[in-house]
Amino acid sequence: xxxxxxxxxxxxxxxxxxxxxxxxxxxxxxxxxxxxxxxxxxxxxxxxxxxxxxxxxxxxxxxxxxxxxxxxxxxxxxxxxxxxxxxxxxxxxxxxxxxxxxxxxxxxxxxxxxxxxxxxxxxxxxxxxxxxxxxxxxxxxxxxxxxxxxxxxxxxxxxxxxxxxxxxxxxxxxxxxxxxxxxxxxxxxxxxxxxxxxxxxxxxxxxxxxxxxxxxxxxxxxxxxxxxxxxxxxxxxxxxxxxxxxxxxxxxxxxxxxxxxxxxxxxxxxxxxxxxxxxxxxxxxxxxxxxxxxxxxxxxxxxxxxxxxxxxxxxxxxxxxxxxxxxxxxxxxxxxxxxxxxxxxxxxxxxxxxxxxxxxxxxxxxxxxxxxxxxxxxxxxxxxxxxxxxxxxxxxxxxxx
Amino acid sequence: xxxxxxxxxxxxxxxxxxxxxxxxxxxxxxxxxxxxxxxxxxxxxxxxxxxxxxxxxxxxxxxxxxxxxxxxxxxxxxxxxxxxxxxxxxxxxxxxxxxxxxxxxxxxxxxxxxxxxxxxxxxxxxxxxxxxxxxx
Numbered sequence: 001x002x003x004x005x006x007x008x009x010x011x012x013x014x015x016x017x018x019x020x021x022x023x024x025x026x027x028x029x030x031x032x033x034x035x036x037x038x039x040x041x042x043x044x045x046x047x048x049x050x051x052x053x054x055x056x057x058x059x060x061x062x063x064x065x066x067x068x069x070x071x072x073x074x075x076x077x078x079x080x081x082x083x084x085x086x087x088x089x090x091x092x093x094x095x096x097x098x099x100x101x102x103x104x105x106x107x108x109x110x111x112x113x114x115x116x117x118x119x120x121x122x123x124x125x126x127x128x129x130x131x132x133x134x135x136x137x138x139x140x141x142x143x144x145x146x147x148x149x150x151x152x153x154x155x156x157x158x159x160x161x162x163x164x165x166x167x168x169x170x171x172x173x174x175x176x177x178x179x180x181x182x183x184x185x186x187x188x189x190x191x192x193x194x195x196x197x198x199x200x201x202x203x204x205x206x207x208x209x210x211x212x213x214x215x216x217x218x219x220x221x222x223x224x225x226x227x228x229x230x231x232x233x234x235x236x237x238x239x240x241x242x243x244x245x246x247x248x249x250x251x252x253x254x255x256x257x258x259x260x261x262x263x264x265x266x267x268x269x270x271x272x273x274x275x276x277x278x279x280x281x282x283x284x285x286x287x288x289x290x291x292x293x294x295x296x297x298x299x300x301x302x303x304x305x306x307x308x309x310x311x312x313x314x315x316x317x318x319x320x321x322x323x324x325x326x327x328x329x330x331x332x333x334x335x336x337x338x339x340x341x342x343x344x345x346x347x348x349x350x351x352x353x354x355x356x357x358x359x360x361x362x363x364x365x366x367x368x369x370x371x372x373x374x375x376x377x378x379x380x381x382x383x384x385x386x387x388x389x390x391x392x393x394x395x396x397x398x399x400x401x
Numbered sequence: 402x403x404x405x406x407x408x409x410x411x412x413x414x415x416x417x418x419x420x421x422x423x424x425x426x427x428x429x430x431x432x433x434x435x436x437x438x439x440x441x442x443x444x445x446x447x448x449x450x451x452x453x454x455x456x457x458x459x460x461x462x463x464x465x466x467x468x469x470x471x472x473x474x475x476x477x478x479x480x481x482x483x484x485x486x487x488x489x490x491x492x493x494x495x496x497x498x499x500x501x502x503x504x505x506x507x508x509x510x511x512x513x514x515x516x517x518x519x520x521x522x523x524x525x526x527x528x529x530x531x532x533x534x535x536x537x
């Protein structure tokens with residue numbers, strides 16, 4: 001009989017306490033896999049955020065700093081307005097390379113609107129933030145009266161969306177980013193003008209509430225790119241002397257996200273390593289215990305001609321089979337917890353969250369299996385060596401007592 | 402004993418599928434208008450209760466041939482639990498709705514677990530049947 005057949009038969013038919021080792025391996029593999037997937041998803045979300053942030057500085061109405069961060073990070077619907085005359089002043093500042101205005105408008109949770117979401121209006125003449133990655137995704141520019149929808153926006157039946165009683169065609173849908181951009185709709189200022197007029201009829205005030213050319217006079221924020229070599233901090237300081245506006249620096253926003261994700265990542269790593277240590281210790285104790293309770297078995301095997309190495313390999317193989325099976329089941333269970341609930345997790349964490357691709361999932365799975373099997377194999381070697389070294393004659397004498 | 406524990410698990414999963422969409426992982430509120438997820442939750446009540454009854458029947462019935470048939474039925478019910486929010490009725494369109502982010506994945510997980518446990522149960526009962534035949 002081959003050694004692997006002996007090991008399998010012992011595990012399937014023998015009552016050798018294998019289930020405890022299996023359960024601990026399952027627990028470890030679940031923790032490692034789920035932890036690594038969460039960590040990877042947060043890191044990828046942050047990379048997407050960094051790539052698509054575009055501007056160095058955002059100038060928003062005084063008191064709207066948190067609202068702006070909410071739009072970027074989680075797509076929370078916000079609307080605010082400020083005088084557009086500031087644009088020329090910003091353009092004239094030393095160190096400022098580009099300035100583009102944007103308008104934020106929140107749609108309503110009512111029958112006039114398909115979904116309550118954030119509508120972002122951008123000026124195609126000056127834009128340097130939104131257009132590059134829209135055309136990167138689709139190689140096209142928005143036509144008049146068309147919308148570009150984020151990945152998480154549900155469209156009406158015939159690829160349209162209705163806002164404030166007017167229906168718009170959705171020209172394209174953006175790739176998923178895991179940031180607030182997925183929950184937003186993008187329109188040019190021409191379309192935004194129509195929307196603001198319709199919104200006014202529904203009681204939403206923007207700017208001074210006048211009709212024609214409102215986007216020429218009022219906007220929600222200015223996005224600024226600074227010249228290379230210029231200090232964004234200094235420019236931000238100069239802008240914030242204006243008592244009507246607040247300044248949000250992308251660098252600071254990114255660093256607050258990085259810090260938050262860093263804390264979560266560190267916590268996940270600590271939990272993983274604590275689990276590795278606990279499971280390895282418990283498996284070692286269980287393995288030694290099992291070896292001691294099977295002393296007669298070793299004696300019989302030794303008398304039948306089994307060498308020390310054969311017994312060591314048998315115990316090692318038993319542990320590898322148990323921890324390997326536990327690792328695979330742990331990954332399956334962790335997948336059931338992590339992947340279907342990814343949107344819920346993303347909402348709960350409130351950080352950019354973008355799930356890993358197939359290759360990364362395979363790498364994480366292999367890593368989890370390796371860690372789990374090692375945590376079973378190392379105690380297996382220790383226990384196997386102990387079993388192999390026990391003397392056959394003493395064991396048989398032991399049995400007579 | 403092992404088989405009875407597994408059968409009890411399938412009964413609990415059926416019960417979860419029945420009451421979960423109204424309590425633990427609720428669908429969207431139907432205060433303003435009834436959406437797809439509302440009807441999906443209603444359908445899950447019916448399927449979940451049947452799954453719970455089938456699970457209890459597997460515990461109570463002794464004849465292995467009937468138990469293995471019921472296990473197969475339970476696996477099919479697990480599949481239906483998954484198909485109601487994904488294909489047969491569906492849930493709300495927007496990925497931002499609670500029924501999409503919570504109820505649907507919860508029902509998929511419950512259905513998948515129900516199928517897995519039912520298949521393991523069927524295999525164990527099949528093993529018992531083959532042992533019975535050998536000992537005769």
